Amino acid sequence: MSSSTTLVSLDEYLATTYRPDRDYVDSEVVERNVGEWDHSRLQALLLKQLPPYEDTLAILAARSGQDFALSLAGLVRCARETG
Numbered sequence: 029m030s031s032s033t034t035l036v037s038l039d040e041y042l043a044t045t046y047r048p049d050r051d052y053v054d055s056e057v058v059e060r061n062v063g064e065w066d067h068s069r070l071q072a073l074l075l076k077q078l079p080p081y082e083d084t085l086a087i088l089a090a091r092s093g094q095d096f097a098l099s100l101a102g103l104v105r106c107a108r109e110t111g
Contacts, residue, residue, distance in 0.1 A: 038106060042095060052106035071096075 033056055041052040050057045075096060078089040088099040097106040 038097075038104065041106065052104070054104055 035055040036052070036057050037055070038052060041050075041057060046057065049060045051060050052058075075089050075091060075098075078085075078087060082088055086100075088097070090097045095106060097104065099105075
């Protein structure tokens with residue numbers, strides 16, 4: 029059985045409501061890994077600490093409302109916080 033992948037722009041992902049929620053990973057919309065509270069807490073803490081190191085580490089970390097984005101070496105991961 030073959031699987032097909034549909035690439036989606038970041039703008040399209042952010043303008044679309046997915047049920048169940050999905051994450052955006054390098055131009056693909058993928059199933060969300062819900063994770064645990066402590067994992068989510070660690071992500072939030074890292075997101076607060078990374079901006080001063082963006083140039084040194086060649087990364088981009090951003091939050092806008094309920095959306096989180098992280099770009100590392102040209103790969104993009106975006107997740108929408110729900111709850």
